[in-house]
Amino acid sequence: MCKLKHLLDSNKQWSEGIKAKDPNFFDNLAAQQSPEYLWIGCSDSRVPANQIVDLLPGTIFVHRNIANLVVRSDLNCLSVIQYAVEFLKIKHIIVCGHYGCGGVRAALDQTRLGLMDNWLLHIQDVYNHHRTELAAINQEELRLNRLCELNVAQQVSNVCQTSIVRGAWERGQNLSVHGWIYGLQDGLIRDLEVSKSALEEN
Numbered sequence: 001m002c003k004l005k006h007l008l009d010s011n012k013q014w015s016e017g018i019k020a021k022d023p024n025f026f027d028n029l030a031a032q033q034s035p036e037y038l039w040i041g042c043s044d045s046r047v048p049a050n051q052i053v054d055l056l057p058g059t060i061f062v063h064r065n066i067a068n069l070v071v072r073s074d075l076n077c078l079s080v081i082q083y084a085v086e087f088l089k090i091k092h093i094i095v096c097g098h099y100g101c102g103g104v105r106a107a108l109d110q111t112r113l114g115l116m117d118n119w120l121l122h123i124q125d126v127y128n129h130h131r132t133e134l135a136a137i138n139q140e141e142l143r144l145n146r147l148c149e150l151n152v153a154q155q156v157s158n159v160c161q162t163s164i165v166r167g168a169w170e171r172g173q174n175l176s177v178h179g180w181i182y183g184l185q186d187g188l189i190r191d192l193e194v195s196k197s198a199l200e201e202n
Contacts, residue, residue, distance in 0.1 A: 025056075035061045038084040040077070040155070041096045042068045042103070047182055049096070052189065061088060067103030067151065068095055069122050070158040082164045091174055093159055096189070097152040098182040099145045108147055123147070126154045152179045153194045160196050169199045 018025050035058065039049040043064045050060055063080040070077055084090045097104075106113055107123035127134060130150050137143040156179040159165055168175045179194040 029058045033058060033061075033088065035059050035084075035088060036091045037061065038063070038081065038088075038090045038093045039096060040064075040068055040070060040080075040093065040159070042066065042098055042101055044098060044101065046184055047096070047098050052182060052187065061090060066116065066119060067101055067107075067123055068097045068155060069119065069151075070095065070155045070162075071119075071122055072158070072162070078162065078164065081159065081162060085164050085168050085173070085175065089173070091176065093165070093175070093177045094180055095152055095155045095159060095178070096180040096182055097148050097155075098184060099148055100141075100184055101144075101148050101151075104148050104151055105144055108144055123151055126151050129154075149181055149192055152181055152192055155179070156194050156196065166199060 015026075037060045039060045039062045041047055041049055041062070041064045043066050049062045049064075050057065053060070061080070061084045063077055065074075065077065070081075072078075081093070084093070103116075103120055104123055105111075106116070107120040108127060110124070113120070127147055130147070134143050134147060134150075137146055156177050159177050165175065165177065176195055176197040179192040180189050181192055182189050
């Protein structure tokens with residue numbers, strides 16, 4: 001059986017490197033978790049939350065799934081949001097998609113993938129809502145990337161409509177929801193300007 005020793009060796013080197021820079025880093029990290037950010041992102045291995053914003057462990061609470069969806073029946077995602085908002089008191093929820101997302105592409109092309117098709121129906125709903133705009137885009141890659149952006153905007157709206165976030169705003173909690181998209185080709189994040197911070201903005 002393969003033991004993945006190379007990954008364990010890499011972990012040891014990483015740990016030693018961190019301790020060389022800050023001998024107390026892991027003691028402090030183990031003592032508390034107080035991130036300001038909840039990151040809801042795609043499971044794509046090319047979009048690691050901490051790395052692309054250059055933050056250390058302990059600074060971002062992360063939830064990832066295929067195509068960065070926030071679905072009202074997904075108790076996993078909702079539980080993460082509740083814990084982040086009510087217990088960690090995070091200040092920002094970031095929904096971050098990425099251009100060229102395979103899940104969005106499968107929904108756009110109506111590719112049959114089995115069980116995953118049920119999940120991707122939520123993106124097809126976004127497509128159907130914006131069908132006229134998307135049909136006017138002639139280039140396939142541009143159409144895909146626009147749907148990636150629209151999907152992020154919809155998920156921001158879905159986050160804002162949860163009882164968790166609405167309750168936080170009703171209590172006067174300092175909480176904002178943001179929509180970002182990451183470019184695999186250049187490593188840059190773009191703000192989609194769909195941020196919300198209060199009930200009246202929804």
